[in-house]
Amino acid sequence: MELKAMTAKELTRIVLAKEEIFILDVRNETDFNDWKVEGDSVDIINIPYFDLLDGVDDALNKIPDDKKMLVVCAKEGSSKFVAEQIIEAGRSNVYYLEGGMKSWSEHLEPVQIGELKYGGSLYQFVRIGKGCLSYMVVSGGEAAVIDTLRMTEVFEQFAKEQDVQIKHTLDTHLHADHISGGRKLAEQTGATYWLPPKDATEVTFNYEKLEEGRDITVGSTTIRIQPIYSPGHTIGSTSFIVDDQYLLTGDILFVESIGRPDLAGLAEDWVGDLHNTLYKRFTELSQDLIVLPAHFGKVTELSEGGRVMAKLSDLYHNNPGLNIHDEDVFRRTVTENLPPQPNAYQEIRQTNMGRLTPHEDEQREMEIGPNRCAVHDH
16 A cells, blocks of 8 residues: 555545545644635544654544545645555555645636637636636637736646637736736736726836726627726726626625625725625626626535636525625624634735735745635635
């Protein structure tokens, strides 16, 4: 019996296919409680590494012997050590997570959302370990990437496989929970980087102003990316209607929640904008639009194939954040008793403004943990 590595990509496939897997997470309890691998068919327990240094005998009683088993830790070293001991104790079908939870945090899984009316496709990149979502619109040999994550090589490789050139990168707003790769990807590919100007008052770099009325075309002129000003999560938050079919809502509207207005410290100032966007602006749009957010909070929001999407009309029936009919109650809901703010969110905002330039390891550390852009994260 030999110890086998499982990659984040392989684990993602298992989670999305709802295959049974048993996970022993050997990180400390605080880190485990903050953030872990989740899924419908994931059975997971936490026994810290230091409790296993003297042997795994006690742990074996808690581990089923009829399931594929994965040991995970922060970077992979501790999980290899523990997994080897479990194999020595006679267990088989034991894996460790290659690269640990860091690799889980960074894996992007591309899934096709749908075809565009006049040729081309829309793809969603699911960052399953952190709940972030990016998009690529592909048409006529060109591509636009929306809410690009910092793992820009994934987008470059995918564009190469699709035989398209990235012409535009767009951010729906100035992100606070993860480092944007939009500007970096634009520099690497010669693309144009677009950002809402109201979110860009402190940035240190050049960008194209993303405003209503400035439609962006990809490939054939019929593939329109139409900006819709939708403030509330940030003052510049801008959604996009793509091909008259899809509404990319950034962090203003999610499948099971709504965006929080407090990450720039201006919740009281922005709550009125948030209410207006959700209860007026979006009600004026076609209710047949498919909503595609920039985040998901729980794996329950993943539908078939790992896609995160919902019809706008369905959200007005089912999303609790769209069904608070008293404006004072809405105001209290989105400004009081909010979940904890994202890890290092102030530094992440400064990085996205170009005011900080952390190296790769620092960026990775800043992003560790769940996203917390929604009002309801439980």
